[in-house]
Amino acid sequence: DAKTTQPPSMDCAEGRAANLPCNHSTISGNEYVYWYRQIHSQGPQYIIHGLKNNETNEMASLIITEDRKSSTLILPHATLRDTAVYYCIVRGSARQLTFGSGTQLTVLP
Amino acid sequence: GAVVSQHPSRVICKSGTSVKIECRSLDFQATTMFWYRQFPKQSLMLMATSNEGSKATYEQGVEKDKFLINHASLTLSTLTVTSAHPEDSSFYICSAPKGPYTDTQYFGPGTRLTVL
Numbered sequence: 109d110a111k112t113t114q115p116p117s118m119d120c121a122e123g124r125a126a127n128l129p130c131n132h133s134t135i136s137g138n139e140y141v142y143w144y145r146q147i148h149s150q151g152p153q154y155i156i157h158g159l160k161n162n163e164t165n166e167m168a169s170l171i172i173t174e175d176r177k178s179s180t181l182i183l184p185h186a187t188l189r190d191t192a193v194y195y196c197i198v199r200g201s202a203r204q205l206t207f208g209s210g211t212q213l214t215v216l217p
Numbered sequence: 218g219a220v221v222s223q224h225p226s227r228v229i230c231k232s233g234t235s236v237k238i239e240c241r242s243l244d245f246q247a248t249t250m251f252w253y254r255q256f257p258k259q260s261l262m263l264m265a266t267s268n269e270g271s272k273a274t275y276e277q278g279v280e281k282d283k284f285l286i287n288h289a290s291l292t293l294s295t296l297t298v299t300s301a302h303p304e305d306s307s308f309y310i311c312s313a314p315k316g317p318y319t320d321t322q323y324f325g326p327g328t329r330l331t332v333l
Contacts, residue, residue: 140320151221151310151324152261195260203320204251205312207261 112196117212120190126183128211130196133177139200141172143181145192146210152195155181186215220244221313223325230301231333238296238328240267240311246291247313251322252284255308267294267311301332 113131120126132141142157156163156170158179163170169182183190195210220243230236240250248269253261265275265286273286285297298305308329312322 142321144322144324146261149308149327149329151223151312151327154321154323157321199320203249203314204263204266205261205322206263207253209260 112198112208114194114196114208114211116209117214119214119216120183120186122188122215122217123185126186126190126213126215128181128183128194128196128213129178130181131178132196132198135176135198136200139198141170141176141179142197142199142205143168143170144195144197144205144207145190145213146195147189147192152207155194186213188215188217191215221311221323221325223309223311223328225328226326227329227331229331229333232302233300235297235299236301236330238298238309238311238330240294240296240313240325242292242313242315242323245313245315247294247315248291250288250294250311250313252286252294252296253310253312255310255327261310264296267296269294298330301330303332306330306332 143155144152146152156168158170172179193210193212197205222241224239250267252264255261264279265273267273267286267288269288275281288294308327310327312324
C-alpha cells in the first residue's frame with residue numbers, strides 16, 4: 109500500500125471549515141484513499157473514502173486531485189467534538205489498514 | 218454504520234496471568250476481523266488477522282503463542298494475552314469489514330489493558 113504524508117498537527121476555529129491535507133504521491137491506480145479519525149481513547153471511526161472522484165457524505169467531503177497524488181478532507185463546520193487524530197490511509201488489495209501517524213486536529217472555541 | 222463491540226473496555230491484571238478480550242460484530246457477520254495494538258502517543262499497529270474457521274495470520278514480530286486468537290463464529294473473535302507482562306500494557310482494538318465485498322472497516326471501542 110502507498111505511503112501517506114500528513115502534517116502532524118493543525119488548529120481550526122470552531123464553526124470554520126477544517127481542511128486536512130494528505131500526500132500520497134506513490135498511489136497506484138487501484139488504490140483507494142480512506143479517512144478515519146480517532147478521538148482520544150476510542151477506536152477509530154470511518155469518515156469517507158474515494159478512488160478518483162470527489163466524495164461527500166454527512167460527515168465530510170473528500171477532494172482528490174486529478175493526478176491522485178494528494179487529497180484533502182474537509183469538515184465544513186468544525187465543532188469541538190471534531191478534535192481528534194485524523195488518518196489518511198491508502199489501501200490496495202489487502203483488506204487490513206496501515207495507519208500512519210495522522211494529523212492531530214484541534215478545534216478551538 | 219455497523220457496530221463492533223469489545224469486552225472488557227478496561228482490565229487490570231497481575232503479571233503472569235492471562236487476559237481474554239472479546240470482539241463482536243453486532244449487526245453483521247464478519248469472516249475476517251483484525252486486531253491492532255496502540256501504545257501511548259503512537260499509531261495503531263496491526264497485530265494479526267483473525268479468520269473464521271481457520272488459523273489467524275500474524276504480523277512480523279507478533280508472537281502467536283503469546284497472543285492467541287480464536288474466531289469461533291461469524292460474529293466473535295477473541296484475543297487472549299497469555300502470561301501477560303507490564304510491556305503488554307496497551308490499548309487493543311479490533312475491526313471488521315462489513316461483508317465480504319466491502320473494505321470499509323468498523324472498529325471496536327478498544328480495550329485498555331494494564332499489567333501490574
